[in-house]
Amino acid sequence: MTDGSDLPPLREVINTYGLRAEKSLGQNFLLDLNLTGRIARCPGSLKDETVLEIGPGPGGLTRAILAFEVSHLYAIEKDTRCLEPLKNVSDAFGGRLTVLNEDALEIDEASLLPEKAHIIANLPYNVATPLLIKWLKKRELFKSMTLMFQKEVADRIVAEPRTKAYGRLSILCQWLCTVSRQFDISPQAFTPPPKVTSTVVKLIPRETPAYPADLEILEKVVAAAFNQRRKMLRASLKSLGVKPEPLLEEAGIEPTRRAEELSVEEFCKLAEAYRKAQ
The missing domain is CATH 1.10.8.100 (rRNA adenine dimethylase, C-terminal domain)
Structure with a gap:
């Protein structure tokens, strides 16, 4: 078994391992397979590519990424409760998943990743912006970043001048990347439902910043x-x-x-x- 077809449904995994979402970790689990597949398709073909995922939780998005024939997926998961179910996912996909029990804000991506990678992540809301800023400053490591934010943050990333959402995050992201809003996700798609709508944004790092500046x-x-x-x-x-x-x-x-x-x-x-x- 190397395609994940024998894995139990995500809700069963959550019940088996008692994975109640922890507010302190910013957890909201996405269980809709149509949506996880749609997110994983955003970067384009992932065949033989290296991918980094942050906060995989029970592994819904993880399964979708691995199903697209990636060369290897590195997942950073702070919650020790999720490690055993994620090991089952790794076994089911022929060991193409490496899970690190680390804090994503502290990892050194350059030493972890063997080549340029795609980031795909349903980011914990409480660390989403600091993680994005961190990756923008290491953009040479990444081919693309497909990231889920609360809609308010996504609005700031893609905002145009003379709009209320336009500000520091808009300028930094658009200077260093091409940015595009992909789609919104309703709170009801998550377990538990957050209080806000989520939005998937794709950022493709520029080879050189859009304009000269330090x-x-x-x-x-x-x-x-x-x-x-x-x-x-x-x-x-x-x-x-x-x-x-x-x-x-x-x-x-x-x-x-x-x-x-x-x-x-x-x-x-x-x-x-x-x-x-x-």
Whole structure:
């Protein structure tokens, strides 16, 4: 048996191992096989590819990924209760699954992964954004990232300028990746149902950032601008410790504009002006 066909239904697994979802771990189990298959299809063909999954839980999405003939799947699971049922999944798929009982925020992906990998994950809500930021800074390790967030976070990732959701996460993600919203998932699809709708987003890391800028400087400029997003840039950028007007002039940006009005390219120009002024 190497195709998982003899594995018991997920609800039976949950009952057998007493896998009540733990709120402290941000757990909401996705048991709908149609949805797990749909998520696993988002990156495109996974045949002979390496995949990283975070928080597999009882293994619903894990089974779907392995069914697409991946070369190997590395799964990071913090909850020790899930280790035995996941070992059963590994056995059922010919050992193509390696499960590590680790904290995803602390693992070193570079030493774990033998080659460029795809990330596919139903992320725990409480660590979703820190994990995404971590992976953006290691983007050279990944071919794609298919990630499930609460809808509010997904909205921020794909947001356009002049919208309420547009902000620091939008700029960083769109500067370093091409981003696309895939589909929403109703709370009723999960066990237990969360209080919010979930959204699957696909990010494909760019070979080089969309526009020239230094990451740390860009983060600093964007943070200053959005920390007082209702103020004009000539006021909000004062926290950078230099006069904002020359920076804005250098970048070709009107000082009366506000942070949410600037494109990713304009923020990069502003970051470059600030870098030169230091």
